[in-house]
Amino acid sequence: MISHNNLFKILSKAVLIGACSLGPLSVVLTAQAAPTTTMSKTAPVFLGDGGDYPFSSAVRVGDTLYMSGQIGFKDGQLVKGGIKAETKQALDNINMTLLTYGYQKSDIVKCLAMLTDMDDFADFNEVYKAELAKPYPTRSAFGVADLAAGASVEIECIAAK
Structure with a gap:
């Protein structure tokens, strides 16, 4: 059985890896809101x-x-x-x-x-x-x-x- 602490670490790592794999996006996390992403609309x-x-x-x-x-x-x-x-x-x-x-x-x-x-x-x-x-x-x-x-x-x- 996975403890809540270990589950939190696993999920946090999964979110971080997922966010990094999206490329040049900014991931904003707050304690009370779901993650939001912002992408630049100005490519070189x-x-x-x-x-x-x-x-x-x-x-x-x-x-x-x-x-x-x-x-x-x-x-x-x-x-x-x-x-x-x-x-x-x-x-x-x-x-x-x-x-x-x-x-x-x-x-x-x-x-x-x-x-x-x-x-x-x-x-x-x-x-x-x-x-x-x-x-x-x-x-x-x-x-x-x-x-x-x-x-x-x-x-x-x-x-x-």
Whole structure:
């Protein structure tokens, strides 16, 4: 015969295993209510592709667009003119991605900038400030050793409606 305590342990374990096997669902248990489940209605949608490279140009989750980083590439090559020209082109590429998926610059909420030379930070900020408007998105900036294709700057942004 199974005691009440052991039966409770067995049933609790069965509920836990069953809940875990359902995938990414949240199981909410209260002492006085039956278990309820909540499922996210916003599965990621992978958009575009990186061509020969293994990444999507953006992923939309609900109304949030997560964009891959952009460097100052135009017509398959890095633009000439240094940090200012590269920053402008990277932001133009971001804007093109935004427009492609129904967003605009004012929807940007977060950016991450990577620069190979932090001495270029003032020039980067000058272009960034001219291309985006107040209220500016939150931003992080990092000095890095190298970037793809010998770029001086890479910018990655998140937009939300």
